[in-house]
Amino acid sequence: MSNLSGKGRVYRGKNAVLIPVVAVALALLASLPFFGGQKTMREPYGGGSAEARFFDVGQGDSAMFLWDEGAILIDAGTNASQRELVDYIEDLDVDVIDCAVFTHPHEDHIGGADYVLEAFTVKSVIMPELSTDTVTYASMMECVDEEGCPVYDATPGEVYEFGDVTLTVLSPVREYDDANLDSAVVMIEYGETKFLFMGDCEEEAELDAIDKLGSSAFDCDVIKIGHHGSYTSTSEQLLAATTPEIAVISCGKDNEYGHPHRETLGKLDELDIEVYRTDKNGTVVISTDGKNVWYSK
Numbered sequence: 001m002s003n004l005s006g007k008g009r010v011y012r013g014k015n016a017v018l019i020p021v022v023a024v025a026l027a028l029l030a031s032l033p034f035f036g037g038q039k040t041m042r043e044p045y046g047g048g049s050a051e052a053r054f055f056d057v058g059q060g061d062s063a064m065f066l067w068d069e070g071a072i073l074i075d076a077g078t079n080a081s082q083r084e085l086v087d088y089i090e091d092l093d094v095d096v097i098d099c100a101v102f103t104h105p106h107e108d109h110i111g112g113a114d115y116v117l118e119a120f121t122v123k124s125v126i127m128p129e130l131s132t133d134t135v136t137y138a139s140m141m142e143c144v145d146e147e148g149c150p151v152y153d154a155t156p157g158e159v160y161e162f163g164d165v166t167l168t169v170l171s172p173v174r175e176y177d178d179a180n181l182d183s184a185v186v187m188i189e190y191g192e193t194k195f196l197f198m199g200d201c202e203e204e205a206e207l208d209a210i211d212k213l214g215s216s217a218f219d220c221d222v223i224k225i226g227h228h229g230s231y232t233s234t235s236e237q238l239l240a241a242t243t244p245e246i247a248v249i250s251c252g253k254d255n256e257y258g259h260p261h262r263e264t265l266g267k268l269d270e271l272d273i274e275v276y277r278t279d280k281n282g283t284v285v286i287s288t289d290g291k292n293v294w295y296s297k
Ligand SMILES: [Zn+2]
Pocket: 060, 061, 106, 108, 109, 200, 227, 228
């Protein structure tokens, strides 16, 4: 069991009604439209190394931080990519997910949450205190209830420890009327390296969080850019606070929103930040030895 040290826990899992979800993906991974048709076996890390995988889930978000002793999932992609996502995680030899962070209840982030919860043992869930009336959300919550694991509200300042890995919640620092702004923003630390996952957080919430927690709380090596590279996110203040070496943008090829927007790409380019995109690079893997970070593929 992970050493969860968070406070202010809210357990939502009660009175579960099991609605069976078909979690067995029959299609061969090589024939699937996502993940670039690659089957990728994970090598044992050993000797103090880890990696973040930003899955190509089309126009959506899903990433996993993996180290020898565990795995943390941040978002679960779309309904359309859910089978492929489960297959991909299974190919990484993951059976147990120590923590699943569902940043906010939009379909492009929680579409595959029900499949993931059915397919793997999920030991804890972190999500903002937010609900919607969509079928996708209801399906996820049924599976969360069935899983019976603790569910924690995303509360800034809360720290969760998973052996060598620490997860800190940084946003939302208040309630908003917009689910994107309510996104749970989390920092994952491994050794001296830090990975920041912005969900679909946008400028207003970025500034509020920096104001409340201070710039240094956001300093990182790798940033998963907010809201698929929309111009409404990734403020200059956020980039000044984060000073990342590497930025990853999760978005679909030729998506209808025009993500990532040129304003965002321009800011990253100006600061000489390495940029990788799931629409161009496919699934992006960033490795760390606890001191340095680098693009693996
Ligand atoms: Zn999104």
